[in-house]
Amino acid sequence: MDLLFDPLFRLPFFAGLVAATVAAVIGLYLRLRAEWLAALGFAHVAGAGGVAGLLLGATPLLAALGASALAVAVKGALQRTGNDVYAWLILFGWATMMVGASFSHHAKMLGDTLLEGQLYFAGPPELWATLAVAGATALLLPLLSRRLLRQRLFPGHDAANGLRAWPVTVGFDLLAAATIAVSALVMGVMAAFALVFMPAWVAFGVAGGWRRAVAWTAGLAGGVYTGAYVAAMAADLPFAPVLVGLAALLAPLRLLRRFQAGAA
Template structure:
């Protein structure tokens, strides 16, 4: 555990930990909305944006965030919900990311990092990005949460009472897109997806209330991330495959739901 406090590894550890907790909690809301595939869609598109940014000489993080914001605006213009929109984002993003990575050496390095999840190369820009999105999530999500839950549990309630729902859905989509984009650049595309999908999948079964589900998601993500970070560091392995493997191995935790009570209503 001393490695976590080494100056060389402390910065990437904190950056990844913040990203892991944020995307796990965001994933809980995506699962509630049956849009968990958004994690892969936004992550692939962010990866493509980062690669294109390298090619044109723009900062990869800014380009990735820009691509994610464009995706949210397109989704809002289409007025579509569900996973089919995100399936198209995955296809376009994956193709653009891999094709773009062939153009320059630096683009290839970024493309490989997005696949392997080379978290140890995270710098101060990534740290500040994760801290910023964590702060934004802590402020915005409690304000959006009630409306998001109401829209799923009582469809049409806000519309019937004259309250437009689109500012809430677009606001959450933007928050999710930015969080997933940052996580994808920091720890890799599949690692970001695993942290969006698996902690929420387990928490949905374990928790008996929504607040407990949020707590469970954050704690599970933090635990999976820390174990994976230390394991990959000690074994000299790429971070993303180690995290995905350990997260998948934690799936039996969902079986504890029979003892701990029912999942939150959805």
């Protein structure tokens, strides 16, 4: 338990907490767009980019972000929404990552890190990357939120008024890709997916409105992350599987909807 308060672990804890909260809020909007599989899609592409970058002598973090941005460009060019593009990205990213990892020991270590998560080894580059995506999300998401909701409920309204859809779509995709890539590099692919999927799923079921849903996702993600961090440290367990397990245990919270419905 002493490790919990060791200054060495403050930076990884803080980087992970920020990444977890931002990923969960992004997950809410991905669910709105029926694109919750994006977490696994972008995470696998980021992994493939990181491994490819290592093999080519580039910084894995920057290569992962670059690969994610490339995936956004491909998705934008295809002009497709929904989960099918992300399913393809999972397959392509996983295959590229695993084949690439077989070429060198360091690439294999990076591939393992991405799959299993190595939060405790997060350093200043990961912290700055996390803060950068958190800052961009805090700045841009409030501007995009109304347009993203309107695209879902009033399709065509913005286009009829001369407002182009692509800056909103591509802007949000870039935010999502960068957030998920950084989250996957810090905590691992499955942990990033758990944080994107579970809090938003619960919030969609029980929150009393959109603003409350944002608060639900951020609160649940922060709680699950902190709980997993403490539990993993205290019991000397691997962080990512503990986080994924705790996130999965959020599912019964959706039953609150039945009580709400009964009270209404």
